[in-house]
Amino acid sequence: MMQKYMKIAAASIFAACLAVGSASAQVKIGAILSVTGPASFLGDPEKKTLEMYVADINAKGGVNGKKLELVVYDDGGKPNEALTFAKRLVDEDKITAMVGGSTTGVTLAIIPIFEEAQIPFISLAGAIQIIQPVRKWVFKTPHTDTMACEKIFADLKRRNLTKVALISGTAAFGKSMRDQCVAVAPKAGITVVHEESYGPGDTDMTPQLTNIKGKAGVQAVINTDFGQGPAIVTRNYQQLGIKLPFYQSHGVASKQYINLAGPAAEGVRLPAAALLVADKLSANDKQKPVVEAYKKTYEQKSGQPVSTFGGHAYDGLMILVEAAKRAGSWDKAKVRDEIEKTKGFVGTGGIVNMSPTDHLGLDLTAFRMLEIKKGDWTLVSDSGS
Numbered sequence: 001m002m003q004k005y006m007k008i009a010a011a012s013i014f015a016a017c018l019a020v021g022s023a024s025a026q027v028k029i030g031a032i033l034s035v036t037g038p039a040s041f042l043g044d045p046e047k048k049t050l051e052m053y054v055a056d057i058n059a060k061g062g063v064n065g066k067k068l069e070l071v072v073y074d075d076g077g078k079p080n081e082a083l084t085f086a087k088r089l090v091d092e093d094k095i096t097a098m099v100g101g102s103t104t105g106v107t108l109a110i111i112p113i114f115e116e117a118q119i120p121f122i123s124l125a126g127a128i129q130i131i132q133p134v135r136k137w138v139f140k141t142p143h144t145d146t147m148a149c150e151k152i153f154a155d156l157k158r159r160n161l162t163k164v165a166l167i168s169g170t171a172a173f174g175k176s177m178r179d180q181c182v183a184v185a186p187k188a189g190i191t192v193v194h195e196e197s198y199g200p201g202d203t204d205m206t207p208q209l210t211n212i213k214g215k216a217g218v219q220a221v222i223n224t225d226f227g228q229g230p231a232i233v234t235r236n237y238q239q240l241g242i243k244l245p246f247y248q249s250h251g252v253a254s255k256q257y258i259n260l261a262g263p264a265a266e267g268v269r270l271p272a273a274a275l276l277v278a279d280k281l282s283a284n285d286k287q288k289p290v291v292e293a294y295k296k297t298y299e300q301k302s303g304q305p306v307s308t309f310g311g312h313a314y315d316g317l318m319i320l321v322e323a324a325k326r327a328g329s330w331d332k333a334k335v336r337d338e339i340e341k342t343k344g345f346v347g348t349g350g351i352v353n354m355s356p357t358d359h360l361g362l363d364l365t366a367f368r369m370l371e372i373k374k375g376d377w378t379l380v381s382d383s384g385s
Helices: 002-024 040-059 079-091 104-117 145-158 172-188 206-213 229-239 255-265 274-280 288-302 308-327 332-340
Strands: 026-033 067-074 097-100 121-123 138-140 163-169 191-198 220-224 246-248 269-272 368-373 376-379
Touching: 026 040, 026 079, 040 067, 040 288, 040 308, 067 079, 079 104, 097 308, 104 121, 104 138, 104 172, 121 308, 145 172, 145 220, 145 246, 145 269, 163 172, 163 206, 163 229, 172 191, 172 220, 191 206, 206 229, 220 229, 229 246, 229 255, 274 288, 274 308, 274 368, 274 376, 288 308, 308 332
Parallel strands: 026 067, 026 097, 097 121, 121 138, 163 191, 163 220, 220 246, 246 269
Antiparallel strands: 269 368, 368 376
């Protein structure tokens, strides 16, 4: 018995020594993602992406002489859960940087934790409030909701449509995009003539859409939301026989939306990253090699269709890694400074040029206007027809 105990103790000590040696050669990257729950279509591809690319980086020797250790927590889309995990990442896991925050609500909840701890935080969520006003330690990779409104409005103007109705989700992203669309509409020459809204748990939006259908002067409809809500709105839209042009946000830029909406998604337009149309980009498009490589890697290793959300995680991780390489160390302040200096980074979301006043680094050219045809993404020409 004593001999058995001694063997177990010796093995435990040996394992502990290995762990200490391993930890000294590693740098911890945190990720709080909505892997399960209503925003799982965001968090699941983000998690898969981070895992596969961290493994690849480590197989090639790591960064600055250190392997990366990815510490992932699933918040289930709940900001309160995310807060607990954020504190754990800082106090217990001792992370060096953070790539995550699948949703706007989660990101806004955990920002103060990483700001106070002075840890570089690259968010994967959409709302402009994440980076405006600029916060020293906070960056993000997805296009903003403001940009989505502007891209949709530009497409509407090309179609000679200027009067719209909004149907918006009341959760953080839906509300934020609604507010941004209302704010930028006058400058774009667009008039919002009617508005409706729905809650995160609503399963039938026909009453709101019936109101829109009966509103005189409406020329097009915009749904500002992400998750399953937009798929329900899309199906209800078809059921009511509404024939007006219909736009969604970049928050539904995954094959899952098309599958959930079914045939009702036919003709729906939305602004999205080039990643969804990698095979349709021109040969001289600077993003083509990057998005094709990511698409191939992701689909082969995951067995799932690529989405822009996994692409946001890829961009966030690679921006972080390139910044650390330029810094020549994993010193948090130095890495933060180099993230802010990111220039000409070609990612899945666009070409990134950050600055002290711009912690996103994308302009409107990073968005492509897409239309769903026969269950697939197609590029809309600049003519807007």
